[in-house]
Each structure stands twice: as C-alpha cells, then as structure tokens.
Amino acid sequence: MCGISGWIDFQRDLTEHRSTIDAMCETMTCRGPDAGGTWVSPHAALAHRRLAIIDLPGGAQPMTDPEGRVTIVYSGEAYNFTELRDELRRRGHRFETDSDTEVVLHGYLEWGAKVAEHLNGMFAFAIFDTRDDQLLLVRDRMGIKPLYYYPTEHGVLFGSEPKAILANPLAEKVVDADGMRELFGMVKTPGQAVWACMREVEPGTVVTVDRKGLHERTYWKLQAVEHTDDQETSVGRVRELLDDIVARQLISDVPRCVLLSGGLDSSAITALAGNHLKDSGEQVRSFAVDFLGQTENFVPDPMRATPDGPYVADVAQHVGTDHKNIVLDPQTLADPEVRRAAVQARDFPMGLGDLDQSLYLLFKSIREHSTVALSGESADEVFGGYKWFHDPAARDADIFPWLAAMQAQGGNPFDMLAPEVSNALDIPAFINDSYRTAIGEVPHLDGEDGLERRMREICYLHLTRFVRILLDRKDRMSMAVGLEVRVPFCDHRLVEYVFNTPWSLKTFDGREKSLLRHATADTLPKSVVERVKSPYPSTQDPNYAKELQSQVRELVKDGNPALSLLDENWLNQALAQPSDQVDPAARLTFERALDMAAWFDIHNPTVKL
Structure with missing residues (x-):
C-alpha cells in the first residue's frame, strides 16, 4: 500500500521542477512512511511513497523495466500476483x-492497458510508456484505492x-x-472530486x-446475469468465495x-481468518473500538x-483471537487536533464527526501492532444489510433509500446551510438528478419486474454510490496513519x-444478509448469528456533545469564516x-461547523457558488 503522484507536461521541461515534484510526493508520506522515490x-x-507489505527489500518504486521503456508507480495489492507471475x-x-x-x-508489457482486467485486488497505479509518451491511470473495479487527476493546459497532475x-x-x-453539493448531498457522484477542475x-x-x-475507458461494471443456482448451491458458493478471498x-x-x-x-472475516491460520498454528489478532462506559450505559x-x-x-473467545479493545x-474524541487530523486526511469536511475521529484513533492504535x-x-x-433495504417506505421512495431513511428520522444533511447558500446549491434538485442518472444506469434482466426489479436497483445504488463514501473514509483514515x-x-x-x-435468495430466512449468515454460521457463536444489524458505533456520552457545543461557541465568538456557509438561526438554536x-x-x-472550520484553516479554499 502506498501513495503515488505525478505530473505530465508535454511543453515544459519537468527536470527543472524537481522541488514541486518533491513537494507533491511529500504530501503522500503518511500513506508510505517506509520509503520514497521519484522518476523524472x-x-x-512519477513519485512514490511506500508502505512495504510484500517483498520488503525488493519492491522499491518508481519501478522501470530493464529496457527503460515503461515506468510504474503503484498503490495497492494484487492478490493473484503469484498466479500472474507464473503465467x-x-x-x-x-x-x-x-x-x-x-x-x-x-503484465502491462504483455497485455497493455488490459492488464487491469487480469488483476484481482485493490489498486490504483500510473504507468508512463516512453515508447509513445503515454500515461495510464488505472483504478480497481470497486474503487477501493483512490486516484485523482487534474487536467492542465499541456498535460495532467495526478x-x-x-x-x-x-x-x-x-x-x-x-x-x-458542484463541489459543495457533493459535501452536503450524501451522494458520491462518480468522478466528482469536490475540488473544482479536479476529477x-x-x-x-x-x-x-x-x-x-x-x-477514458471502462473495463468493468456491474452486469445483470441470470442466477441459476439454488439456495444450497448459492450459500455454498458464497462460502467457497469467502474462503478463497480471505x-x-x-x-x-x-x-x-x-x-x-x-x-x-467482521465476525465472519475473523472466523474465516482463524480457520485459515490455525493450520499453521498462528493466532488471529483482533481489534475493536469501544467508548468509555458505553456497554454499561x-x-x-x-x-x-x-x-x-x-x-x-x-x-x-469463540475464535480464540489475540484481542484488544x-x-x-x-x-x-473531541480533541480539536484529532478532528484536524481527520479532516486533513480526507481533504474535505464530510461532517461525520466522531465516526471519522474514532476510526482514525482506532487505526492509529492498531498501527502500533500491525501494518x-x-x-x-x-x-x-x-x-443487503441496512435497515432501509427492508423498510417498504424507504425502499419505495423516489430517492436514494439512505436519504429516505434519514428524512424519516426528521433530518437532511443540508438543512443547516445558510439560506443564500441553500438557494444557490438547490441540493434537492441535485439529489433528484443524481438519483435519475443512477437509476438509468441499472442493468436489468428481461422480464424482471416488481420487487426483484426494485431491489436490484437498490443494490446497484449502494454498490455504485453509497459504498464509495465508506470506502473513501476507510482509505483516508487508515492511510493517514500508514495502515493498510x-x-x-x-x-x-x-x-x-x-x-x-x-x-x-438474499432474504430466504426472512432476515437481512441471509446468504452471508448461512454461509458462515458454522464458524460463529450463536449470539452473533442471531444479532440484529448494528452499524459502526458512535459515542453516546453527553460530555462529547457538550464539548462540541463549547468549541462551536468559540468559533462564533471568533467569527470563523466557515460559519458563513451555515444557517445562523439553526446554529444559534443548537447552541x-x-x-x-x-x-x-x-x-x-x-460536527459540521467544526469540520468546516478545520477545513478552512488547513486549505483556505475559495468557495464559488
């Protein structure tokens, strides 16, 4: 796992701009604390910062083939690299x-740009081919590893x-x-990078x-294919895949x-990892996040x-892990420096507050023991695990189901915007347009209708919009501390x-995630098999909200410029x-106000509505 960056310019001589290239590379040190290098x-x-995972002495980058034709900077893991090397x-x-x-x-020398189609893994890499002065930027199928670019007059930054x-x-x-809509709409628009001109x-x-x-060329996307396996075969296939994947x-x-x-x-992954490692006598190491007094109160x-x-x-206890809470x-959690680190990691404020900060702190602690x-x-x-998958009101709403669920609980992520900002952004129209675009992409089988058709749509929305928000968060918080x-x-x-x-089939036992539950039930304690879905935890301690309120009062007193984007009346009512x-x-x-303030302090962005 690593951080990559680069600059292509077909007019200027980049050998005269090494200090700028070094500065770009330096920002990726958190992603690759073990080593760094540039090729100019x-x-x-091309620049690279390395977190050494595989072949610690031999994987230095940038890497050039022996004949000097092609240079690569690579981030991620190809889990099938052994088979590919043999081929x-x-x-x-x-x-x-x-x-x-x-x-x-x-693989690139053999298959060209189609090398991506041969890889199983999470990856983002750049290849410069000197034979035709061509740069390739390649990203994995699900978008697990991030990669951004910024077109310039004579090339590109990435x-x-x-x-x-x-x-x-x-x-x-x-x-x-458009960037502001992305911040407050809770929809991950494909290709949108928040920053203007960046993709x-x-x-x-x-x-x-x-x-x-x-x-651009798309080499993979979800396709609708008829499923012919029965229930028992489907459960078995899921288990077979998970065993191989883990x-x-x-x-x-x-x-x-x-x-x-x-x-x-997470319990299924833990149990399957335990099964795999026990043959070699190795114990699984596990970590969990918890909050002071949360279980008792x-x-x-x-x-x-x-x-x-x-x-x-x-x-x-069931798996026999070496566990640490x-x-x-x-x-x-409320420490301003922790919040700043989380916002710095993401490069923009998502306003998820302690969900970001606790994940950052969890990963930081884990990094002391594991890489x-x-x-x-x-x-x-x-x-299909979220509650709104199984709520008819959210399922049938003419909107992204997670937003329908949020609205049912009495809120929108954009309610707190200042009236003039809200009017300029018109986020409801943005969400509606985004939803129409996404629904228009969904592949269907001939004759598929009713509930099956709708649930395919909802699954597609989550796999192409919602999951990318979470994968982005996971990547930033982990790589900020050098954890893969x-x-x-x-x-x-x-x-x-x-x-x-x-x-x-996904709900054949009348519950969420039937396929996963039955595919892994034999490895898990009964309590977990029967547990109702519970999302990533959030602190319930009132002292956390009390400290946030105090910090926002200071922002108001100081006249922080970030607050101009938020509704003054809404903020005063909260205070x-x-x-x-x-x-x-x-x-x-x-949370939103403090995240915005940290973002303004770190980047001093120019906001143009």
Missing part, C-alpha cells in the same frame, strides 16, 4: 523481485489524494457549487493521457490483524439496538455473484440547547 524525464515525473514466466518474462508491482509492470495535486501551483484550491478516476476505469488529450488477503510479509465489531460481517436508539462489547467478547473517552488489517466493510452493500486495510467483501467475484442473486441535553440534530450541526 523532460515531460513526465508471465511461461510467456517469457523474467523477474528480479518477489513484488506484485513488478508483476503488474510486466495523485492518490487531492493534497498531492494541490501541492502543485497549477492546481487552484477552489470549490464550486477522480472512476472505479473500473483506465484514463489515458497523451499529446492528443485525455481519454486466504488471499491474509498474504503479507508484515504483521496483520482483523477489525472486529461483533457484527456478522448503552441506550438503544433507532440505529443501534445493542452495544458491540458483549458480541466482540463472544467472537474473540481500543477504548476512547469523550475528551480524546495490515482485514475489515468487514461493504458487506451491507453487497448482501483490506476489504474482502469488495472482491469483484463475490460482488458480481451476489449482485445477481435474486432478492428472495441554546442545555449542554447536557444536546439532541442528535444539534450535535450533527456542531
């Missing part, structure tokens, strides 16, 4: 290292994160109306840049662990019926298979609430 030619510069050897290729990067490089691009003077720190390489896409301009994703030359929440998803709410702690303990207190972690992220999107987090449920083989199973009785809407307002 007159019209192309390439049969085709006459010779290898000098054991790294997956060299396999991808030779990087794993926006901050790498923004370190170049050619990139302006401007956020326009995100879409999942399953190759972007080519040469002297003729910039071109085994592949445990491969590492550095310490690895699993993230354990006590829910079905837990109060059920519409999102979470049970605390995680007891279920985490059941799984750790990372317990966070409200003061640490690689396996996560249960994305199982809800793949198998792998997501087995995003293996494209599993995604394709489950996407095409009928909804009746007027008793400090020990702050409601969820007010707390969200505080």
Whole structure:
C-alpha cells in the first residue's frame, strides 16, 4: 500500500521542477512512511511513497523495466500476483523481485492497458510508456484505492489524494457549487472530486493521457446475469468465495490483524481468518473500538439496538483471537487536533464527526501492532444489510433509500446551510438528478419486474454510490496513519455473484444478509448469528456533545469564516440547547461547523457558488 503522484507536461521541461515534484510526493508520506522515490524525464515525473507489505527489500518504486521503456508507480495489492507471475514466466518474462508491482509492470508489457482486467485486488497505479509518451491511470473495479487527476493546459497532475495535486501551483484550491453539493448531498457522484477542475478516476476505469488529450475507458461494471443456482448451491458458493478471498488477503510479509465489531460481517472475516491460520498454528489478532462506559450505559436508539462489547467478547473467545479493545473517552474524541487530523486526511469536511475521529484513533492504535488489517466493510452493500433495504417506505421512495431513511428520522444533511447558500446549491434538485442518472444506469434482466426489479436497483445504488463514501473514509483514515486495510467483501467475484442473486435468495430466512449468515454460521457463536444489524458505533456520552457545543461557541465568538456557509438561526438554536441535553440534530450541526472550520484553516479554499 502506498501513495503515488505525478505530473505530465508535454511543453515544459519537468527536470527543472524537481522541488514541486518533491513537494507533491511529500504530501503522500503518511500513506508510505517506509520509503520514497521519484522518476523524472523532460515531460513526465512519477513519485512514490511506500508502505512495504510484500517483498520488503525488493519492491522499491518508481519501478522501470530493464529496457527503460515503461515506468510504474503503484498503490495497492494484487492478490493473484503469484498466479500472474507464473503465467508471465511461461510467456517469457523474467523477474528480479518477489513484488506484485513488478508483476503488474510486466503484465502491462504483455497485455497493455488490459492488464487491469487480469488483476484481482485493490489498486490504483500510473504507468508512463516512453515508447509513445503515454500515461495510464488505472483504478480497481470497486474503487477501493483512490486516484485523482487534474487536467492542465499541456498535460495532467495526478495523485492518490487531492493534497498531492494541490501541492502543485497549477492546481487552484477552489470549490464550486458542484463541489459543495457533493459535501452536503450524501451522494458520491462518480468522478466528482469536490475540488473544482479536479476529477477522480472512476472505479473500473483506465484514463489515458497523451499529446492528443485525455481519454477514458471502462473495463468493468456491474452486469445483470441470470442466477441459476439454488439456495444450497448459492450459500455454498458464497462460502467457497469467502474462503478463497480471505486466504488471499491474509498474504503479507508484515504483521496483520482483523477489525472486529461483533457484527456478522467482521465476525465472519475473523472466523474465516482463524480457520485459515490455525493450520499453521498462528493466532488471529483482533481489534475493536469501544467508548468509555458505553456497554454499561448503552441506550438503544433507532440505529443501534445493542452495544458491540458483549458480541466482540463472544467472537474473540469463540475464535480464540489475540484481542484488544481500543477504548476512547469523550475528551480524546473531541480533541480539536484529532478532528484536524481527520479532516486533513480526507481533504474535505464530510461532517461525520466522531465516526471519522474514532476510526482514525482506532487505526492509529492498531498501527502500533500491525501494518495490515482485514475489515468487514461493504458487506451491507453487497448482501443487503441496512435497515432501509427492508423498510417498504424507504425502499419505495423516489430517492436514494439512505436519504429516505434519514428524512424519516426528521433530518437532511443540508438543512443547516445558510439560506443564500441553500438557494444557490438547490441540493434537492441535485439529489433528484443524481438519483435519475443512477437509476438509468441499472442493468436489468428481461422480464424482471416488481420487487426483484426494485431491489436490484437498490443494490446497484449502494454498490455504485453509497459504498464509495465508506470506502473513501476507510482509505483516508487508515492511510493517514500508514495502515493498510483490506476489504474482502469488495472482491469483484463475490460482488458480481451476489449482485445477481435474486432478492428472495438474499432474504430466504426472512432476515437481512441471509446468504452471508448461512454461509458462515458454522464458524460463529450463536449470539452473533442471531444479532440484529448494528452499524459502526458512535459515542453516546453527553460530555462529547457538550464539548462540541463549547468549541462551536468559540468559533462564533471568533467569527470563523466557515460559519458563513451555515444557517445562523439553526446554529444559534443548537447552541441554546442545555449542554447536557444536546439532541442528535444539534450535535450533527456542531460536527459540521467544526469540520468546516478545520477545513478552512488547513486549505483556505475559495468557495464559488
């Protein structure tokens, strides 16, 4: 896992701009703390920061083939690199290292841009081919690893994160109306990067840049295929895939662990990892996040019926993991420096507050023990786990179902905007247009109608819009501390298979995630098999909201410029609430205000509406 950046310019001599290239590379140090390097030619510069995972001594980058034709900077993991290396050897290729990067490089020499179609993994890489002065930017099928680019007059800037691009003077720190809509709409528009003129390489896409301009090619997308397996066969196939996926994703030359929440998803990954490692006598290391006093004082709410702690303990005991709870207190969660680190990691403020900060702190603690972690992220999107999948009102609403669920609870993510900002952005129209576009993309089978048709649409919306918000968050928070987090449920083989199973099969036992539950039940304690879905935890300690309220009062007193984007009356009403009785809407307002203030302080963006 690493951070990459680069600059292509067909007019200027980039050998005279090494300081700028170094500055771009330096922003990626958090993603690659182990080593760094640059490759510079007159019209192309590639930079790399390395987090060493596979072949620690031999995987240095940028990497160039022996004949000097092609140079690559690569971020991610190709889980099938061993098989690909064997195939390439049969085709006459010779290898000098054991790294997956060299396999991808030779794969390009053999198959060209179609090398992406041969890879199983999470990856984002750039290849410059000196034979035709052409740059390739390639991203994995599900968009697990990020990759951004910024077209210029005579080429392009690119990087794993926006901050790498923004370190170049050619990139302006401007956020326009489209970017602001992205921040407050809770919809991940494919290709949108928030920053004006900047783009995100879409999942399953190759972007080519040469002297003729910039071109995109989609090499993978979800397709509708008739599912002919019966229930027993489908459950067996899911288990077969998961066994193979987990085994592949445990491969590492550095310490690895699993993230354990006590829910079905992370518990399944933990148990399967335990099954795989026990043959070699190795114990699974697991980590969970918890909040001071949460288990003892837990109060059920519409999102979470049970605390995680007891279920985490059941799984750790059942599997026999080497387990550690990372317990966070409200003061640490509300620390302005922790918030700043989270916003700095994302390059823009999403306003998720303690969900971001606790994840950042969890990953930071894990990094003291392990370099690689396996996560249960994305199982809800793949198998249909969220409550709104099963709520007829949200399911049938003419809007993204997660937004329908949010509105049913009495809120919108854009309610807190200042009236003039709200009018300029018209986020309801943006959401409606985004929804129409997404629905228009959904592949269907001939004759598919009724509930099956609608549930295919909802699954597609989650796999192409909602999951990307969470994958982006996971990547930024983990890579900010140099931790590689792998997501087995995003293996494209599993995604394709489950996407095409009928909804009746996804819910054959009358519950959410039937296929996953039955495929892994034999490895899990009964308590977890029967547990109702509970999302990533959030602190319930009133002292956390009290501290946020105090910090926002200071922002108001100081006249922080970020507050001009928010509704003054809305903010004052939230501040007027008793400090020990702050409601969820007010707390969200505080989170958004503090995130916006941190963002303005870090980047000083120009907002153009």
